[in-house]
Amino acid sequence: MDNTRVFKMSFASIYPLYIQKAEKKGRTKAEVDVVIFWLTGYDKKTLKQQIDKKNDLETFFAQAPHMNPNASKITGMICGYRVEEIEDKLMQKIRYMDKLVDELAKGKTMEKILRE
Numbered sequence: 001m002d003n004t005r006v007f008k009m010s011f012a013s014i015y016p017l018y019i020q021k022a023e024k025k026g027r028t029k030a031e032v033d034v035v036i037f038w039l040t041g042y043d044k045k046t047l048k049q050q051i052d053k054k055n056d057l058e059t060f061f062a063q064a065p066h067m068n069p070n071a072s073k074i075t076g077m078i079c080g081y082r083v084e085e086i087e088d089k090l091m092q093k094i095r096y097m098d099k100l101v102d103e104l105a106k107g108k109t110m111e112k113i114l115r116e
Helices: 011-024 029-040 044-052 057-062 069-073 089-105
Strands: none
Touching: 011 029, 011 044, 011 057, 011 089, 029 044, 029 089, 057 089
């Protein structure tokens, strides 16, 4: 599977889709931000910088201040793949982010989503 196309997508282009997905299910942009902050270590200011620079996903994750060590606790299916079995580390991080937003949209509690 060629992941290059996905890696070159800008975070700025998928971020609004995450927000839209969450808001459709009664969740908020703030909650989307919380799960992204938790996963990547970005904060409000540094996340905005990533969006303003239109960095691709490869750069977004390469520059992430701190990947959460509990990210490995994220398991289950996303886009037909088990996230814990994805071999490509970058693709796995992208799918972790997809999975967290998915769980948010499905109404899971923040404690569960953030693996507390």
